[in-house]
Amino acid sequence: MSDVPPEVITEILSRLPVKSLLRFRCVSKSFKSLIDSPKFIKAHLKQQQEPNPNANLNLILEAHYKTDNLFSLEFTTNTSAQHHPKKLDHPLKQIYGPTQVLGSCRGLVYISNNMSDNGIWNPSTKRFRRLPVCKFDRAPCKQGPGMEQICQGFGYDRTDEDYKVVTIAQWYYPNELKVVSETMVYSLKFGGWKKVQDCPYMVLKEGNGTCATSAGGALYWMMQMELSLSYSRLVLVGLNLGTERFDEVPLPKNMGKPLTFNLAALNECLCLISGYGTCRNGKNLVLDHIDVWMMRGCGLEQSWVKLFTVEQLEGRQHFSYLRPIAYSVTGREVLLEMDKRKFLWFSLEKKSLKHAKVSGGLDTFDSFVTLGTLVPLYYGGGDEKDGKKGVEEQDDSVIKEMK
Numbered sequence: 173m174s175d176v177p178p179e180v181i182t183e184i185l186s187r188l189p190v191k192s193l194l195r196f197r198c199v200s201k202s203f204k205s206l207i208d209s210p211k212f213i214k215a216h217l218k219q220q221q222e223p224n225p226n227a228n229l230n231l232i233l234e235a236h237y238k239t240d241n242l243f244s245l246e247f248t249t250n251t252s253a254q255h256h257p258k259k260l261d262h263p264l265k266q267i268y269g270p271t272q273v274l275g276s277c278r279g280l281v282y283i284s285n286n287m288s289d290n291g292i293w294n295p296s297t298k299r300f301r302r303l304p305v306c307k308f309d310r311a312p313c314k315q316g317p318g319m320e321q322i323c324q325g326f327g328y329d330r331t332d333e334d335y336k337v338v339t340i341a342q343w344y345y346p347n348e349l350k351v352v353s354e355t356m357v358y359s360l361k362f363g364g365w366k367k368v369q370d371c372p373y374m375v376l377k378e379g380n381g382t383c384a385t386s387a388g389g390a391l392y393w394m395m396q397m398e399l400s401l402s403y404s405r406l407v408l409v410g411l412n413l414g415t416e417r418f419d420e421v422p423l424p425k426n427m428g429k430p431l432t433f434n435l436a437a438l439n440e441c442l443c444l445i446s447g448y449g450t451c452r453n454g455k456n457l458v459l460d461h462i463d464v465w466m467m468r469g470c471g472l473e474q475s476w477v478k479l480f481t482v483e484q485l486e487g488r489q490h491f492s493y494l495r496p497i498a499y500s501v502t503g504r505e506v507l508l509e510m511d512k513r514k515f516l517w518f519s520l521e522k523k524s525l526k527h528a529k530v531s532g533g534l535d536t537f538d539s540f541v542t543l544g545t546l547v548p549l550y551y552g553g554g555d556e557k558d559g560k561k562g563v564e565e566q567d568d569s570v571i572k573e574m575k
Contacts, residue, residue, distance in 0.1 A: 182206065186215045190296040190544045213546045217278060220543045221440075229498055229507065230544065232281065232295070233257055234273045236512075236536040241270040242283075244295075245530065245539075247500075247507070257532040263293060263300040273538065275326025277383050279545025280335060282326035292326075292335065292360060292549055295542060301549040306339050306356050306365050320344075325381025325391035331414035334361040335547075338381060338391055338411060340371050351399050357416055360549065368416040373409050374399050381411070382435040384442035387470050389413040392421070392442055394433050406433065408444070424465050424476035431459070436495045438506070442467040443479070443496055460484055462494050482508070482518060485525065498541050512536045 185193065185207065193216070197204040206212055229247040242265075243257035264271050264283050274290075275282040284290035291302040325338045337358040344351055353371045358364065374396035381391030390410045397404040408421040424444065432447035443466050449459040461483045469475030484490060497507040500517070507528065508516045513536055515528035 182212060182215065186212065186219050190546060193546065194297065207546070213548070217543075217545050217547060220279070220545055223499075223501070223503055227501055229501065230542050231497070232260065232273055232276065232540045232542050233534060234270075234538045234540070235534045236270075236538075238270060239267060240265065242273070243532070243534070243537075244542075247528070252526075252529070254529040254531060257530065257534060260295070262295070264289065264291065273540050274324050274380050275337075275383060276540040276542055277326055277328050277335065277385070279543040279547045280326075280549075281540070281542060282324075282337060284324075287322070292337070294545070294547060294549065296544045297546060297548075299549050301360070303337065303358060304365065306358070308341050308354050308356065309367075321375055321377075323375050323377075323379050323381065323393065325383065325393075325411075327381070327383035327389055327391050327413055328385045329389045329413035330385060331388060332359075332361065334359055334413075336360065336413050338413075340375060342371070342375050353399060355411075357413075369418060371395075371409075371411075371418055372399055373397065373407065373418065373420075374404070376406075382437055382442060384437050384440060384467070386439075386441045386468070390442075392435055394435065408433075408435075421467075422473040424478070425473060427463075430463075432493075434493065434495060436497070438466060438479075438496050439499065444476070445495060447492075447494075458484070458490050459492060464496055480506070480518065480520060480523070482525070497539055509539050512538060515539075 185196065188196075193207050197207050231245045231247070233243040233245055235241040235243060240259060242260040242262055244260045245255060245257045247255055262271065262283060264285050266285055269285065272284045273281060274284050279294055279296060281293050281295060282290070283293055288305045291300055293300045320341065320343050322339060322341045324340070326335070327338075328335055339356045340353070342351060342353045351374065355368050355371050356365050357368050359366070376394065376396055379393065381393050383391055390412050392408060392410045394406055395409045397407050408423060409418055410421050411418050427446055428448065430446035431449050434445040434447075436443040436445060443464055445462055445464055447459045447462045461481055463481050464479045465476045466479050467475045468477055482494060491510045493511050494516075495509045497509055497515075499506055504521060505517045505519050508518055510516050515530055516525050517528055518525055
């Protein structure tokens with residue numbers, strides 16, 4: 173190996189899966205130093221984000237109504253093959269309830285049992301970091317109890333090269349017609365929570381923010397325009413993870429009047445799914461079709477591009493919810509999650525749908541794309557020494573490796 177130029181060794185190693193790299197750390201001190209270096213971790217991450225015809229698509233499934241409820245699912249290059257979910261061993265496994273996945277970004281996953289039992293986990297390296305409890309300054313209520321609603325998100329801030337957890341809490345006081353909002357952000361790079369701009373919009377439901385890192389890094393939600401108990405129009409709201417400020421994002425032109433809105437991320441870009449229909453089947457909305465829009469740019473109206481339209485399924489099965497998950501390894505198909513129950517492959521060329529073959533008997537679930545990366549939990553991508561120092565001095569959270 174001494175005759176092989178160092179840059180060639182680096183290039184070869186950066187194309188290998190994490191499992192192989194963790195073994196190669198034991199080959200020599202020079203290999204360990206190289207593989208653990210921030211520069212190599214970035215190069216390896218970039219390789220994992222590039223289209224690779226020989227790579228598989230990896231998902232985490234959060235099954236509903238199960239105690240041991242997290243599964244891994246690997247889609248091979250053969251989209252017609254049968255795929256089997258496998259139970260996922262994770263550091264927050266509990267016997268009395270399910271564990272939630274609240275976000276996935278660049279190989280790191282934010283998992284939670286409750287507000288005081290959560291953390292950031294890298295499933296590839298088995299490293300886990302427990303987060304300190306997020307404490308809010310709840311505003312006083314003069315008359316009667318208020319209703320609390322909390323939504324969270326996890327994303328990457330390209331400006332500071334930092335991974336951040338966002339928690340938005342809102343308290344509703346019907347007797348006073350009052351809404352109080354508070355937003356906290358946890359920095360993985362500096363190891364602590366801090367209060368940022370209060371959310372000036374109304375959270376509609378407890379849901380995860382959609383992470384899009386293509387334009388610097390932001391989390392997005394559909395919210396109500398006014399921070400009040402009276403109804404107002406829906407708006408798309410983004411929290412810029414660099415400035416840590418909320419902004420309304422213009423919707424695409426010529427959308428018509430959709431009946432439903434949903435958000436997703438595809439190749440790190442924000443997608444808006446607008447659903448159209450004219451009738452209702454009992455209590456369930458039956459859509460005619462959905463349009464999938466992608467935001468390519470910095471949140472301007474002209475940044476939106478319509479990717480494709482999916483017509484309603486023929487026959488007895490109808491969808492009321494579709495969400496794009498990821499491109500196939502060839503880039504000619506898109507994996508769609510249907511009604512949180514099954515997966516479909518949509519052909520971009522033929523404009524046709526086919527069912528993805530998944531066994532396992534999961535009734536309902538949420539799915540999250542994961543990458544196999546070496547991204548550590550003690551720095552955001554900058555200087556390793558400074559990052560470690562920040563964690564040790566400012567944060568008493570636990571960083572451990574699962575055996």
